[in-house]
Amino acid sequence: MSTETTAAPTRRRGSRQARSQMLYGWAFAAPFFLLFLLVFAAPIVSSIRAALFKMESTGGGLFGGGERVEVFAGMENLVVAATNPAFWMGIGRVVLFGVFQVPIMIGLALGLALILDSFLVRRPGTWRLLYFLPYAIPGLIAAIVWGYLYVPEVSPFAGAFGSFEGQPFFLAPGIILASMANMTTWTFTGYNMLIFLAALQAIPGDLYEAARIDGATGFQITTKIKIPLVRGAALLAVLLSIIGTIQLFNEPTVMKTLASWMGNDYTPMMLAYNSMMGQITPSGAGPASAVSILMALVAGVLAIFYALAQRKAD
Numbered sequence: 001m002s003t004e005t006t007a008a009p010t011r012r013r014g015s016r017q018a019r020s021q022m023l024y025g026w027a028f029a030a031p032f033f034l035l036f037l038l039v040f041a042a043p044i045v046s047s048i049r050a051a052l053f054k055m056e057s058t059g060g061g062l063f064g065g066g067e068r069v070e071v072f073a074g075m076e077n078l079v080v081a082a083t084n085p086a087f088w089m090g091i092g093r094v095v096l097f098g099v100f101q102v103p104i105m106i107g108l109a110l111g112l113a114l115i116l117d118s119f120l121v122r123r124p125g126t127w128r129l130l131y132f133l134p135y136a137i138p139g140l141i142a143a144i145v146w147g148y149l150y151v152p153e154v155s156p157f158a159g160a161f162g163s164f165e166g167q168p169f170f171l172a173p174g175i176i177l178a179s180m181a182n183m184t185t186w187t188f189t190g191y192n193m194l195i196f197l198a199a200l201q202a203i204p205g206d207l208y209e210a211a212r213i214d215g216a217t218g219f220q221i222t223t224k225i226k227i228p229l230v231r232g233a234a235l236l237a238v239l240l241s242i243i244g245t246i247q248l249f250n251e252p253t254v255m256k257t258l259a260s261w262m263g264n265d266y267t268p269m270m271l272a273y274n275s276m277m278g279q280i281t282p283s284g285a286g287p288a289s290a291v292s293i294l295m296a297l298v299a300g301v302l303a304i305f306y307a308l309a310q311r312k313a314d
Contacts, residue, residue, distance in 0.1 A: 051077050051289040054282075077290035080282060086265040087291060091246075091298055093177065094267055098245035101181035106237055108189045110230070113196035114222060128197070132190035139187060143254040146183045151258060171259040180251040188244070192237045199233035200226055235310050239303050246299040249273070268295045 054073040081087055112131055116124045134142065150170035152159040161169035170179045203226065211221050249269040256262040256270075264274040268291060274280045276288035 047289040047292055050285040051293055052286070054286040055284050073286060077282075077286045078293065081287060081290040081294050084271075086263075087268060087271060087294065090265060090268040090271055094245050094248050095302075097177050097181060097248065098242065100178075101185060102238060102241045102245065104181070105185045105189050105241065106192060106234065108185065109192035109237065110196050110227075110234070112189070112193045113200055113230075114226060116193075116197055117200040117226070118218070118222075128194070131193055134187050134189075135191040137187070139250040140254070142187050143183055143250045146179075146186070146251075147254045147258050150179055150255075167259065167261070171255070173261065176255060176259060176262075180248070180255060183251050184244075184248075188241070192241070195233050195237050196230055199230040203229050231310070235307065238306060238310075242302050242306060243299050246295055246302070268298075 052073060052075075053070045054077060055068045056071050057068050115121055116128055116131075121127055137145075149155045150158055150168070152168050158168060158170055163169060164172040165174055167173070169175060207225055208221055211225060216224070247269050248267050252262065252267050252270055253273075256264075256266065264279050265271040271280065272288045272291040272295070275283050275291060276285060277283070
């Protein structure tokens with residue numbers, strides 16, 4: 001029997017096995033793709049579609065009369081949102097918020113992760129749980145708790161700070177961003193700490209042993225090996241923080257109930273929500289979706305700029 005005669009069945013069996021493995025792979029991946037389309041892709045498509053339409057009243061008369069119907073608006077909602085000064089003022093506030101909040105939070109998270117990864121702490125699992133515990137508390141509940149701590153009438157310490165700009169100190173216009181930054185830092189530091197800790201524990205121990213043999217101190221190992229090798233984790237943590245900063249909602253919404261001077265459009269997320277709820281004109285799903293799309297674009301641009309800057313620095 002020739003070699004070509006025996007090779008042909010072998011190739012056919014190999015191709016059948018490859019197709020079978022491919023089908024098994026797609027079968028295992030199918031649930032993920034279905035959920036991805038349902039909870040991620042479908043809402044995005046729905047939001048883009050809603051941004052292209054608006055609601056108008058049919059009939060005549062002063063108040064329109066008749067029923068409200070959906071009509072195609074093209075780019076009108078996006079243009080209105082992009083030219084709305086309140087939107088860009090809200091973007092400015094959250095960017096300022098992120099400029100000083102994100103570095104502090106990332107620095108604290110990295111510091112805690114380095115401590116837990118060292119030999120200085122006994123029972124690191126207990127401390128890891130304690131640091132992560134604030135993230136396990138729902139964001140709205142955490143914001144309410146801190147809101148009470150900022151009100152002088154019920155807070156054990158806020159009264160000692162007096163007033164500022166005619167408002168209680170922590171609720172004053174010039175301080176309230178820092179008050180909200182304290183809330184988010186308390187909530188998310190433990191979460192980012194776990195990102196850094198996972199990256200630190202993935203570093204091969206041989207690097208540490210080689211460094212000690214060469215006479216490196218613990219401080220040198222931390223600064224020359226650990227910190228440089230967690231840059232990827234830092235990039236992920238900062239990118240997630242940028243997205244979360246643009247979507248800032250729980251903290252300003254709770255603070256608005258305590259500080260009457262805050263408007264319904266203090267942050268872009270509040271603007272989108274209150275547009276949807278009819279608290280801001282123009283209102284409805286179309287204007288709210290347009291604001292959401294612009295928020296996503298701004299967050300994407302900021303994330304790209306940071307990623308490029310990080311790559312250049314590396």
